[in-house]
Amino acid sequence: MDDLSPNETAPPNEEEFTRWYLDRMDTFHAKVAAEKCGGEIRRAFHTKTIAGARATFTPAENRPPELRVGIGAADGSLDAYIRFSSGQCFARPDHVPDTRGIAVKLLGVAGDPLPGTPSGVQDLLAISNDLHSIRDGQQFANMSLLAPSFFASSFQVWKYTGLSGGLRIGAGFLKIAREGRKSLPSSAYFGMAPISFGDVPAKICFVPLSVGRTKHVRPGKDALSKNLLRHLLAGPLEWELRVQLFIDDATTPVEDLTVCWDRAASPFLPLGTLRLHQVASAEDFAANAQAVEGLAFSPWNGLACHRPLGSVQRIRRWAYKQSAERRGASACPI
Numbered sequence: 105m106d107d108l109s110p111n112e113t114a115p116p117n118e119e120e121f122t123r124w125y126l127d128r129m130d131t132f133h134a135k136v137a138a139e140k141c142g143g144e145i146r147r148a149f150h151t152k153t154i155a156g157a158r159a160t161f162t163p164a165e166n167r168p169p170e171l172r173v174g175i176g177a178a179d180g181s182l183d184a185y186i187r188f189s190s191g192q193c194f195a196r197p198d199h200v201p202d203t204r205g206i207a208v209k210l211l212g213v214a215g216d217p218l219p220g221t222p223s224g225v226q227d228l229l230a231i232s233n234d235l236h237s238i239r240d241g242q243q244f245a246n247m248s249l250l251a252p253s254f255f256a257s258s259f260q261v262w263k264y265t266g267l268s269g270g271l272r273i274g275a276g277f278l279k280i281a282r283e284g285r286k287s288l289p290s291s292a293y294f295g296m297a298p299i300s301f302g303d304v305p306a307k308i309c310f311v312p313l314s315v316g317r318t319k320h321v322r323p324g325k326d327a328l329s330k331n332l333l334r335h336l337l338a339g340p341l342e343w344e345l346r347v348q349l350f351i352d353d354a355t356t357p358v359e360d361l362t363v364c365w366d367r368a369a370s371p372f373l374p375l376g377t378l379r380l381h382q383v384a385s386a387e388d389f390a391a392n393a394q395a396v397e398g399l400a401f402s403p404w405n406g407l408a409c410h411r412p413l414g415s416v417q418r419i420r421r422w423a424y425k426q427s428a429e430r431r432g433a434s435a436c437p438i
């Protein structure tokens with residue numbers, strides 16, 4: 105399927121498993137659309153759009169030399185589209201605990217694209233919980249098909265993970281439940297799975313600069329969206345994009361996401377600032393959400409020097425493509 109980079113290793117059944125999963129995901133996608141989305145094919149996961157925004161990414165003057173590759177080599181600011189989502193495969197009220205996603209589409213990016221990717225685009229995807237519960241692509245994929253039912257997930261998780269893995273995933277659920285109503289502007293977002301910075305594997309995160317302390321929103325169907333609107337009517341919001349670099353296979357493994365990369369050994373380094381633009385009205389805010397609905401975000405929409413790494417990323421390559429094709433989404437804004 106894919107050529108592996110030097111830090112990757114694939115299980116012997118990976119190709120066969122990926123085919124099986126894509127087939128299952130297709131059936132799952134159609135079933136969830138029919139039963140939970142009024143027959144409309146939307147994203148297979150992260151289905152609810154909480155908000156969209158326009159933004160600018162500006163590389164930091166003081167970014168270290170090892171990050172001056174790809175988007176880190178940009179000599180000026182880049183325009184971006186942003187989508188905030190909830191992780192579940194159908195829309196639920198915002199007070200139901202869930203992991204929240206941020207998807208960033210940087211435009212006007214210079215460099216060779218990954219094969220099959222339009223040029224000039226770099227997508228960055230991250231979620232609002234720093235989770236290390238799921239080990240690899242096959243665990244992630246198996247778990248994803250249990251997503252619609254909390255009870256199914258709780259009872260079946262063991263068969264994919266064993267006892268210690270099940271306990272780890274249970275702890276991950278508790279963390280999500282605890283952090284469930286964190287406001288979007290006060291949340292940090294973590295890329296979880298590695299991408300490349302040139303020849304070096306790396307992980308990304310977005311750290312909030314405008315709202316430092318974690319704030320929670322009141323219960324409500326669209327509470328997260330309304331809270332973000334209030335912030336964006338008052339002014340722009342900023343996050344610092346940070347990058348953590350690979351050291352060695354033991355400290356910073358590419359294939360095992362249960363190992364939290366040691367932040368003392370490899371601290372997150374500043375790459376630049378993502379600034380969400382202020383909006384003039386609730387109508388403008390709604391139009392931004394509409395604009396990102398038909399966009400396709402994927403870690404594989406990007407530059408060859410930011411190639412995604414590891415089994416989770418390898419299976420995501422085909423899963424995002426299939427989901428985007430089913431709903432007729434495009435990697436570039438029209």
Ligand code: HEM
Pocket residue numbers: 146147148149150187188189204205206207229230231241242244245248294295296297399400401416419420423424427428431433
């Ligand atoms: C085997 C692992 C995974 C699979 C199979 C998977 C699958 C998917 C699919 C099919 C979509 C919808 C794509 C579309 O229709 O455009 C999606 C969306 C998303 N996923 Fe994953 N995913 C996986 C792991 C992850 C991980 C590790 C993260 C952490 C950053 C993540 C974050 C997101 C986000 C933020 C979105 C929303 C993107 C958007 O706004 O369009 N996923 N995922």
